[in-house]
Amino acid sequence: MHLYLVQHGEAQPKEVDPDRFLTQRGSRAVEKVALFLAQKSDIFLDVIYHSGKTRAQQTAEILAKRLRPVKGVREGKELNPMSLPWGWVERLKEMEENIMIVGHLPHLNRLTALLICQDESKQCVQFYNGGVIHLERDESGIWTIKWLVVPDLLP
Numbered sequence: 001m002h003l004y005l006v007q008h009g010e011a012q013p014k015e016v017d018p019d020r021f022l023t024q025r026g027s028r029a030v031e032k033v034a035l036f037l038a039q040k041s042d043i044f045l046d047v048i049y050h051s052g053k054t055r056a057q058q059t060a061e062i063l064a065k066r067l068r069p070v071k072g073v074r075e076g077k078e079l080n081p082m083s084l085p086w087g088w089v090e091r092l093k094e095m096e097e098n099i100m101i102v103g104h105l106p107h108l109n110r111l112t113a114l115l116i117c118q119d120e121s122k123q124c125v126q127f128y129n130g131g132v133i134h135l136e137r138d139e140s141g142i143w144t145i146k147w148l149v150v151p152d153l154l155p
Contacts (some may be wrong), residue, residue: 004100007127011055029130034066045069046097049076083101088091115143
């Protein structure tokens, strides 16, 4: 199973926009990452989940236009910034699909730490707005980080 974790693109501050739509720079950065990923022939997605928050939904939709997940884009449960990650850890044990989760910090940090380090309090990777971290689960259930890409590294 392949799991792609994405921190939403740069969003407007809450004081400027209570709905926190993506900034123009945030949208462009996510589009740049989406184009890069679409050119990688080995990425196949069944579904993209997002938190339901505007900034995550917009990010998921930009990625979906290029990556074309078979089952589309869906709002997922327990993906808000302060959601506990244990529900997703359990769901992922049962999943065989290749999925992308577009979410928020600190939830993504906690989820990754549980999958890689088995300790949600550890910081095992740095997330960036619009960046993607690719994890892979082997046949024994062990997760590893395969690669990560951040918008600032792309031309």
